[in-house]
Amino acid sequence: PQPPAEDEEENIDDTLVTIDPYNCDLHFKVSRDRYSGYPLTIEGFAYLWAGARATHGVTQGRVCYEMKINEEIPVKHLPSTEPDPHVVRIGWSLNHSSTQLGEEPFSFGYGGTGKKSVDCKFADFGEKFGESDVIGCYVDFENGDEVEMGYTKNGVQLGVAFRTTKEALAGRALFPHVLVKNCAVEFNFGQKGEPYFPPQEGYTFIHNLDLKDKIRGTKGPASKSECEILMMVGLPACGKTTWAVKHAKENPEKKYNILGTNAIMDKMKVMGLRRQRNYAGRWDVLIQQATMCLNRLIEIAARKRRNYILDQTNVYGSARRRKMRPFEGFQRKAIVIFPTDEDFKERTLKQTNEQGKDVPDHAVLEMKANFTLPKPCEYLEEVTFIEVQQDEAEKLLKQYNEEGRKAGPPPEKRFDNRQSSFRGRGSGNFQRYDNRDSYRGGFQNRSGDGGSGYRGERGGAPVKTRLASHILKTHNSKVQPPLFRSVPDITTITTLHKRTFWSNYVLCS
Incomplete structure (x- = not known):
């Protein structure tokens, strides 16, 4: 595929406080004026939370802003058992916090279910709110060493929801932050001629502060050549996600967007809990929905100037080529996670015990049979091996290839009466039928590399x-x-x- 056209973005005065299109989820659509937005809601996206932060934060004074829920977007394709299909969480967070408001330290959110949360600890607060309601968000730095955060609903005070200290914040700014699920929202940072409701006495809208009193969040790269995409390569449960999360945390200035089904499932949480613990429907169907969302997000990602980590197995050469070509112009790098065989078996067992088995054994064997190591080429500028280095990895890979080929195809692929022309390119070796960049039906594993289909x-x-x-x-x-x-x-x-x-x-x- 040819590289997609880059998304056009309006040039807006950088001194204005707006929603930051660089500091939001890929599936959160920011309006042209950057004061309103909504999440994608088609198919599996209706399960996902979508978050966005403002361009500027504050470290002093008494500051406020308003958020109105313009619409609860219809999502009739969701099952009737889906808890709270329309909900908004609003508040404050740090520049380098995740977009999942209220689910980590110094990320403070008040939700439409009448709950407040910080660091994934939920408690009753205020009252429920929904479509057409206006929530006012207030932060007070002028109460000694203590910092207080309170809310109003349609102009009525709800009281103080959170308290922290300036010492704990350590000079870091708090930014307006919203997290939505199937709702369209609009902000008043003070740019409107008249507010929805008069602010509390002594508070100033963040838009109206002097420029020196506003802290600008991290700015995005100026061109694609400054952007990085790291493609993880490795078998399921080898440690790819662990490395990706750790690398993103150690390099907060790059604001890596992790693209993978694990990251998708994290955005499907209910009351801070992953779906495995509280999902009534068919788990395989939800995994399939997550895979479809991921494929769509990868398409969106190639049009935006950001840094990415592609957290999938990517063991097939054809898959690596197909996924990297749209990112032409980026710095494209492969990160190969190849532990020793003993470590791999131990990690697989640990993941199965803790999270259940997402990828069937026959799919892992198929990956082993067809696993190839990436090399620098026209679509990969750099290859880095983590743990086992290239020479030793090649020896272990031969062992895996042989193990996978001896196992042969899974039962549903064994058609002894087929003519030889229907088989793969080799008569003796097991071939993967979908490795020619075609549509793939059948099993969709959590890596997104697909399953089997004939083309x-x-x-x-x-x-x-x-x-x-x-x-x-x-x-x-x-x-x-x-x-x-x-x-x-x-x-x-x-x-x-x-x-x-x-x-x-x-x-x-």
């Missing part, structure tokens, strides 16, 4: 149709329910794929 590479429509007919006749008589479905086009496959997680399809058009 013909040669021949016109009659040849493909005959092939489809052959597969249907050969296997539908032996396997019930039908393993393959004949469908006319890729749109139909995508639609069916949302509903039938384990099915394979034959494209007949």
Whole structure:
């Protein structure tokens, strides 16, 4: 694919306090004037929280701003069991805090469910709020060493929700911050001629402060050449996410956006808890929704000037090429996580015990069979090995390749009566049918590398149709329910794929 066109961004006076398009989630859409925004809500995005911070923060004085919920966006595709499908959390956080307001230290949020939270500790506060309500947010630095944060709802005071100290803040500024789930919001930082409601006595809107009293948040890179994308490479549970989170934390000035299903699941939390602990629906369907969201976020990411860590397995050379090409112009680097075999087995067992098994054994074996190590090339400027270095990794990789090939394909791929032309490129070795950058049906693992699906590479429509007919006749008589479905086009496959997680399809058009 060709690199996508870069998103056009209006040049706005940098002294103005607005929503910061660099300091928000990729799925939070900021308006052109940068005073309002809304999250993506299609498909699995309706499960996700989306956060955004203001461009400026404060370290002194008595300061306020207002936020209005303009709309609760309809999400009829969510199941009726989804808790609080429309909710907003509003408050203050540090420049380098995550966008998940209220879920880490010095991140203070008051939510529409009538709860306040900091560091993932939730407590009752104020009252519920929703569409058309206006919440006023206040911070007071003039109370000795103590810093107080309070709220109003439609002009009515709700009292002080949070207290911290200047010593604990250590000179770090507090920034206006919103976290939304399926709601469109609008801010008044003081730019409006008239506020929604008169502010409390003694408080000044953040927009009206002198420039010297406002702290500018981290500015984004000026060009793509200053941006970095780090592609993680490694088997499931080898330690990729652990390294990615640690690296992002150690380099806060780069504001890495981690792109991976683990990061997606973190944005699906309910009351600060991951979905594994409180989800009533089918877990595999939710994982599939997260994978679809991730693919969409990667498309968005390639159009924006930011730093990214792509937290997927990326063990297939074709997958690495396909994913890196849209990021042409970025500094593209591969980070290979290759522990010793003993460490890998120990980490796999630990992850299974703590989080359950996201990736089936047969999928891991398939990855082992086809795993290749990345090398510097036209779409990768640099390759770094973590833990086991390249020479030793190549020896261990041969062992993994052999282990995966001996295991052969999973049961659903073993069709002994198929003609040899239907197999992969090698007659003796197990081949992955989807490694040619085509649509992939079937199993979607949490790495996003996909599962199995057949795509013909040669021949016109009659040849493909005959092939489809052959597969249907050969296997539908032996396997019930039908393993393959004949469908006319890729749109139909995508639609069916949302509903039938384990099915394979034959494209007949």
